[in-house]
Amino acid sequence: MADTVIDTKKPGLMVGWLDLGAMLKECVITALLSAVLFLPFIALHADTGGSGGLVIETRWDSWAWFVLAAFVGRALLVVWRENPSSRTRDMLAKTVVTPVGGFFRKNMVAIGLVALVLAVLFPISPFGNRYSVDVATTWMIYIMLGWGLNIVVGLAGLLDLGYVAFYAVGAYSYALLSQTFGWSFWVCLPLAGVFAAFFGVILGFPVLRLRGDYLAIVTLGFGEIIRVILLNWYNVTNGPDGISGIERPTLFGLEFGRNAAEGGTTFHDFFGLEYSTMYRVVFLFYLILALAVLTNLFTQRIRKLPVGRAWEALREDEIACRSLGMNPTNIKLSAFALGAMFGGFAGSFFATRQGFISPESFTFIESAVILAIVVLGGMGSQIGVVIAAFFLIVLPEMAREFEQYRMLVFGAAMVAVMVWRPRGLLSYRDPTILFSKITGRKSTGREHQA
Amino acid sequence: MSTTAEMLLTVEHLTMRFGGLVAIDDLSFEARNREITSIIGPNGAGKTTVFNCLTGFYKPTVGRLILNHPKSGNTYFLERMEGFKVAQVAHVGRTFQNIRLFGQMSVLENLIVAQHNVLMKASKFSIAGLLRLPVYMRAEREAIDLATYWMDKVGLTDKADWDSQNLPYGDQRRLEIARAMCTRPVMLCLDEPAAGLNPRESLELNDLLVSIRDDHGIGLLLIEHDMSVVMGISDHIVVLDHGRKIADGDPAAVREDPAVIKAYLGEEEDEELPPEVAQDLATSGTGGKP
Ligand SMILES: Nc1ncnc2c1ncn2[C@@H]1O[C@H](COP(=O)(O)OP(=O)(O)OP(=O)(O)O)[C@@H](O)[C@H]1O
Ligand SMILES: [Mg+2]
Numbered sequence: 001m002a003d004t005v006i007d008t009k010k011p012g013l014m015v016g017w018l019d020l021g022a023m024l025k026e027c028v029i030t031a032l033l034s035a036v037l038f039l040p041f042i043a044l045h046a047d048t049g050g051s052g053g054l055v056i057e058t059r060w061d062s063w064a065w066f067v068l069a070a071f072v073g074r075a076l077l078v079v080w081r082e083n084p085s086s087r088t089r090d091m092l093a094k095t096v097v098t099p100v101g102g103f104f105r106k107n108m109v110a111i112g113l114v115a116l117v118l119a120v121l122f123p124i125s126p127f128g129n130r131y132s133v134d135v136a137t138t139w140m141i142y143i144m145l146g147w148g149l150n151i152v153v154g155l156a157g158l159l160d161l162g163y164v165a166f167y168a169v170g171a172y173s174y175a176l177l178s179q180t181f182g183w184s185f186w187v188c189l190p191l192a193g194v195f196a197a198f199f200g201v202i203l204g205f206p207v208l209r210l211r212g213d214y215l216a217i218v219t220l221g222f223g224e225i226i227r228v229i230l231l232n233w234y235n236v237t238n239g240p241d242g243i244s245g246i247e248r249p250t251l252f253g254l255e256f257g258r259n260a261a262e263g264g265t266t267f268h269d270f271f272g273l274e275y276s277t278m279y280r281v282v283f284l285f286y287l288i289l290a291l292a293v294l295t296n297l298f299t300q301r302i303r304k305l306p307v308g309r310a311w312e313a314l315r316e317d318e319i320a321c322r323s324l325g326m327n328p329t330n331i332k333l334s335a336f337a338l339g340a341m342f343g344g345f346a347g348s349f350f351a352t353r354q355g356f357i358s359p360e361s362f363t364f365i366e367s368a369v370i371l372a373i374v375v376l377g378g379m380g381s382q383i384g385v386v387i388a389a390f391f392l393i394v395l396p397e398m399a400r401e402f403e404q405y406r407m408l409v410f411g412a413a414m415v416a417v418m419v420w421r422p423r424g425l426l427s428y429r430d431p432t433i434l435f436s437k438i439t440g441r442k443s444t445g446r447e448h449q450a
Numbered sequence: 451m452s453t454t455a456e457m458l459l460t461v462e463h464l465t466m467r468f469g470g471l472v473a474i475d476d477l478s479f480e481a482r483n484r485e486i487t488s489i490i491g492p493n494g495a496g497k498t499t500v501f502n503c504l505t506g507f508y509k510p511t512v513g514r515l516i517l518n519h520p521k522s523g524n525t526y527f528l529e530r531m532e533g534f535k536v537a538q539v540a541h542v543g544r545t546f547q548n549i550r551l552f553g554q555m556s557v558l559e560n561l562i563v564a565q566h567n568v569l570m571k572a573s574k575f576s577i578a579g580l581l582r583l584p585v586y587m588r589a590e591r592e593a594i595d596l597a598t599y600w601m602d603k604v605g606l607t608d609k610a611d612w613d614s615q616n617l618p619y620g621d622q623r624r625l626e627i628a629r630a631m632c633t634r635p636v637m638l639c640l641d642e643p644a645a646g647l648n649p650r651e652s653l654e655l656n657d658l659l660v661s662i663r664d665d666h667g668i669g670l671l672l673i674e675h676d677m678s679v680v681m682g683i684s685d686h687i688v689v690l691d692h693g694r695k696i697a698d699g700d701p702a703a704v705r706e707d708p709a710v711i712k713a714y715l716g717e718e719e720d721e722e723l724p725p726e727v728a729q730d731l732a733t734s735g736t737g738g739k740p
Contacts, residue, residue: 305579306569309555313563316552323505323546324633325538326566431556435610438594 034070146385148342154380156335157315162223168362170347196344204336242358256280378424464513491690506536543635553615561597564632600628
């Protein structure tokens, strides 16, 4: 904001290298701004009164604390920024960020495998109780959504703010197909993916010519359209009441309920176990884990195929692509379709896990969260998505008491990442093919590049 | 140098208007196969616009652009073709005045992406690719071989795994040419390939372009301001000024052409040429190539 304030004024009250006057001025400006901003957010609080109407109460004490926090925070920031001796920022970069990034980069495959093993062992470990496995399942859903959206945003570079639409299409496809035709989850899952991919193409066509902000706005609109349709097409979607009693998934025909449906067998009967709700929870976890791993492996593989390379080339330069005879329409549509397909898979999993869906689960904020996971994680980075999803999904889940501040922390995290790691937590790109590897020639090191 | 080369490109009455501005005004010229045809002219003369019309980026207001494909024998009307089809079907390759590489992708990847259509066909909707079937693996092997050939040719093999955005400027220019060649074009349009190169690199570029013409037997269209390049390697020069063709012929004839001298040096015809300019013009014909 006021980066130049200190440099332009002639020095006032100097304490060592710190210009107190300028610092004070900066802090007061910040405090005033936050006082205005926090007035509606913090100082005025609307609550339901005794008579059922809304009453506004004032919370001047909290408001004062927030303003004070802004003042002090700014002061610390100035000290940190101006301090010539420590250069905290460089130190942080040298001692933490770069080595950590390098570590991740060098040991990608190992880290991935370790993470996978840990995930597989998690439900049977001492930490694996009903609640924790449930949270982990939610985490996995968002990891999968993040990986799916990564195809569109990270690889093809198409900013999509309506990804939740495909999640919704997948969920409703499964719910409606299973209720109308009585098909099982395993039949409906691929169909839901196909439907979502189809919707991806439908979205893709009108936005072929758009890029960047314009594309983002249209996709945002698309997401809302889908939600509004779900809300209003009462005959089919049951409107705001949603669809309940959605069939639960089975493991090779074994059910996870207490009692089997007619002619069916339950999991616990088959294996001669005591009935426990835990079996289903663990089964759902493994199911989403498998789906997420599938998404990941597919993305890794397709990146090395002509389609995947074309997506990245399109992200880098669409005009150059056309000059090489590549058809941008096909490339974009394939990215939208495949990204949407994984959204659809995740959606049908969501439906079968909840047993109930309504348009409320598919609001814009979901799209925003998924996009935030991709962007914060580092576009195109698979591990980054896992970490970002942890911060955005698991942490808020574990700290339910702080629900109110969730959005505040969310925003702060966004700002922090954009300041220090503008390209995401773990952003780097491995080439899809290494000349030094395929030919064994030594002199081609990437380390030497300027 | 081939004098019996067949016709590759015929441009007839090409006109391009942007609102009231006439960027190209009734331009007609021809380019032959296995020849280097240079398009020169002062800044804003409309050279890049000609390329954009030829390669499907602009739809000409008026005119006809006929390409006789020497390999298939087909005739293509480039002005009627959808943008990317000019490269995909008619095999016209190009480079850009302001380099357009896939910056975050490596040198090798840039060259493989250029072979997208061939590889895409071999990957059979990605299924053969996902399953690593022999038909795809063979195609990929061939793509790598072609890429390696061009990396060797432009001297980038040692930097094969570099991100192309990290290459020095001269390397980026050569990579862009190599990338266009990886599409196996029958005509290659180069927009100021020598811009920003030092004299040594400029000489190497001359050799590269001549080799592309002679060894690969394709026609080149070249936009260039560097007269040592133009006069040294062109078989045929078209001079544009304010969108109109003011001269057309071999380098020797164009260099003497009064209209060209006038366009390059301004309106004052009667004035003597400044001595250093006169010398430049005189020596540039021999200065380019040994
Ligand atoms: N898309 C466009 N819209 C409007 N005017 C354009 C467009 N493209 C080119 N022009 C105009 O057409 C004229 C010719 O431009 P062009 O880029 O073809 O010149 P050039 O000969 O390549 O010049 P230079 O040597 O500087 O590259 C210029 O006056 C330019 O402003
Ligand atoms: Mg130009």
